[in-house]
Amino acid sequence: MNHLPLTATTDPERIVAWRDNEPRSLSRLLIDARAVAGQLPDRSCLINLCENRYRFLVGLIAGILKGQKIVLPPGRANEDLKRLQQHCNSIYCLTDTDTRLGDIEIHRYTDPVCSDSSEQAIPEVPSAKPQIELFTSGSTGRATAHQKSWGTLWEGARLTGERLGLDNLTQATVLATVPPQHMFGLEASILLPLRWGLSVSSEQPLFAADIAASLEKLPAPRILVTTPLHLRNCVEEEIKLPQTTFILSATSTLSPTLASRAERLFDTQVLEIYGSTETGAIATRRPALKSDWSLLPGITLDQETKGWRVAAAHLPESVRLSDRLKKTSEHHFILLGRDSDMVKIAGKRASLEDLNLRLQSLDGVEDGVFFLPEQRSASIPRLTAFVVSNILDEQEITQALREQLDPAFLPRPLFKVDRLPRNATGKLPQSALVTLFKQCGEKQ
Numbered sequence: 001m002n003h004l005p006l007t008a009t010t011d012p013e014r015i016v017a018w019r020d021n022e023p024r025s026l027s028r029l030l031i032d033a034r035a036v037a038g039q040l041p042d043r044s045c046l047i048n049l050c051e052n053r054y055r056f057l058v059g060l061i062a063g064i065l066k067g068q069k070i071v072l073p074p075g076r077a078n079e080d081l082k083r084l085q086q087h088c089n090s091i092y093c094l095t096d097t098d099t100r101l102g103d104i105e106i107h108r109y110t111d112p113v114c115s116d117s118s119e120q121a122i123p124e125v126p127s128a129k130p131q132i133e134l135f136t137s138g139s140t141g142r143a144t145a146h147q148k149s150w151g152t153l154w155e156g157a158r159l160t161g162e163r164l165g166l167d168n169l170t171q172a173t174v175l176a177t178v179p180p181q182h183m184f185g186l187e188a189s190i191l192l193p194l195r196w197g198l199s200v201s202s203e204q205p206l207f208a209a210d211i212a213a214s215l216e217k218l219p220a221p222r223i224l225v226t227t228p229l230h231l232r233n234c235v236e237e238e239i240k241l242p243q244t245t246f247i248l249s250a251t252s253t254l255s256p257t258l259a260s261r262a263e264r265l266f267d268t269q270v271l272e273i274y275g276s277t278e279t280g281a282i283a284t285r286r287p288a289l290k291s292d293w294s295l296l297p298g299i300t301l302d303q304e305t306k307g308w309r310v311a312a313a314h315l316p317e318s319v320r321l322s323d324r325l326k327k328t329s330e331h332h333f334i335l336l337g338r339d340s341d342m343v344k345i346a347g348k349r350a351s352l353e354d355l356n357l358r359l360q361s362l363d364g365v366e367d368g369v370f371f372l373p374e375q376r377s378a379s380i381p382r383l384t385a386f387v388v389s390n391i392l393d394e395q396e397i398t399q400a401l402r403e404q405l406d407p408a409f410l411p412r413p414l415f416k417v418d419r420l421p422r423n424a425t426g427k428l429p430q431s432a433l434v435t436l437f438k439q440c441g442e443k444q
Contacts, residue, residue, distance in 0.1 A: 003124035004154050006061060007194045010122060016193065018173060019054040019202040021217050030120035033061035035112035040066050041105070045091040045133075047071045047084060049181070052096050054202035055109050056180045057190060059094045064125055072181040074135040074143040075423060087145070127151030134183050136277045143429075146277050155314035156280040157187065157195035159296040163284050164248070164271065166196040172245060173218045175201040176225035177211060179424045183277040184250040188225040198223070206230065208239040221245040228254045229367070229426040231262055231270070232360070241266045248273060250281075251425045253335065255357050259287040274335070278319045279310055283333070292332045301325075301333065343372055345381055345408040355383075355409060362400045364391035367420050370411060371433050385411030386436060388419055415440040 009016060012027035024032075036058055040046070046063040048070055050056040063070045071091065073080050081104050084091060092105035125131065130147040161167070176189035193200045205214045211234060215222055224247045231249060234241065235258060244266060249259075250273040259270040274293050275281040283293040295301065299312045308325055311318040324336040337351035352370050359368040367388040372381060387397055394414050401410055417440070421432035 002127045002151075004127045004150055006064070006123040006125055007197075009194075009197045012120060014197065015199050016197075017054050017057065017200045017202065018218060019052070023199075024054065027120050028114060029058065029061070030123075031114055032058045032112045033065060034120070036109070037062035037065040039107070039110065040068070040094070041092055041107060042066075043068060043090045043092050043105075045069045045071050045084075045088040047073060047081070047091060047093040047104075049073075049093055049095045049097075049101075050109055051179070051204065052202050053176070053180055053189060053200055053204060055096045055111075057200060059109065060180075060190070061123070063094070064131065065123060069130065070132045072132065072134050072186065074181075074429075080143070125150040127154070132186075134181075134186065134277050148280075149316070152280070152314050152316065153187075153191050154195060157191040159298065159314075160187065160273070160281045160284075161192055161196045163294075163296055164192075164246070166192065166198065169221055169223070169245060170197040171199075172221040172223050173199045173201060174223045174225055175203065175205070175211075175214055175218060177204060177206060177230045178225060178227060178251065178426075179204065182251075182425045183275070183280065184273065185225070185425065187275075187281055188248055188250070188273070208234040208237040212239050212241050215244060216242050223248060227251045227426040228258065229422065232258055235261050235265055236366075238265065241268075244268045246271050250275070251427055253353055253357070254287050255361065256287045256291065257361065263288050276319075276321070279312075279315065279321075282310055282312070291334055292328050293335065295331045295333070301327065303327075343381070343383065343409075345383070348406060348408050350406070350409050355405070358404050359385060359387065359401065362392075362397065365389050365397065367422075369420060369428055369433070371437060373437055374434075382412045383409060384437060385414045386417050386420060386433075386440070387414060388417060 009026050014026050015023040016026045016029050017024040040062060046068045048056055048059045050059050060070055073084060081102050085104060092107055093101055094107050094109055096109040128149050128151055131150045132148045133145050135143040135145050174189050174193055176185055178185035180186050180190050201218055203214045205211045220243060222244045224244050226249055228249055246269040248271050254272050262270050270288060272285050272287055273281045274283040282299045283295045285293045302309050308321045309318045310321055323338050325333045326336060327333045337353055341352045343350055355370045365387060369386055371384045373384055394416055398414055420428060421436055422428055
């Protein structure tokens, strides 16, 4: 079986991470990983729930050294973990918090005492063996598992890094507001650094002031990996960010208006990745300049009766996309929305994503989402909206929407809530919206 290196960095003294404002060399990272591997129980699957990104990275390498599959679940809910236990009997969880996780076996991460200073050989990883199991977010239904080999992840990181120009930024440090258990977080904050010699910040700030403070602690050049939600918070608060080479966004579509405001305010480029758990990153764009997406080299899109299928040499098989799109050239396309995203009311069609962007762009709206409840009769479907706003009341929000939307798509009812049940990547699982709808309905 062919093997690939765990990291492209070979200099043992090269800084590969920052933890608690202290640099960590490649040699120290490998020493820590081998020490943790020696502490891990003999099981076939490791659920890596470490929140500190350096500990996550150490745990990832330790599990690989131990020959264990790394499982990255969509959440920490007991229901999710119970399904994993049924899926794999020989499984345990590595965590660096005191959170109780049902009856699953827990191994608490213990920081190794660094004593061995000898040179560490770069581990080799089987390229074709299923190494990491990730899950979809569940934003359109139940989360589903997908197996990833190191060869698939490594090549995907190479293609993405070339597009982002990382060959000229090998000394950059990555700060991410998204967890590494998500496909985007894993690709952007773990795999890109391993493949391109970047360093990883252990922090995961969420609030605008904390993002600025965390970036300030890091040496230049800096890369911020984030989501439209977190980026919008930074823009709305007009926070001052230290010089950042570029901002990389994913998990939901970034509006050109927000991207342009961020570029002007932070004096940087805002880039966006398009992909999925099934495919990894397949295209990029700079939304402040272009609406078209540019496919990564070697990625092809072929139209079939029910949609579009993406293929690439590093993917084990072609994947049917859940999004509707329109090709504008051989290597470019525009997104038209998801198949499951389209709603039809009174003979008219609209995209939920477009409706959400319009709602979230209203002055005075901090966050918001449209939701189509399950219909229990043949009556005309009615959209609902959940809105977070400390300034506007329900009538004012509805009036502002009336000026932008066809009356068929005005939410009936519209609920003001304290916050939306977003997960760590800023997405809204369908199950969480169903629960929120029931709670709001009971209060009426």
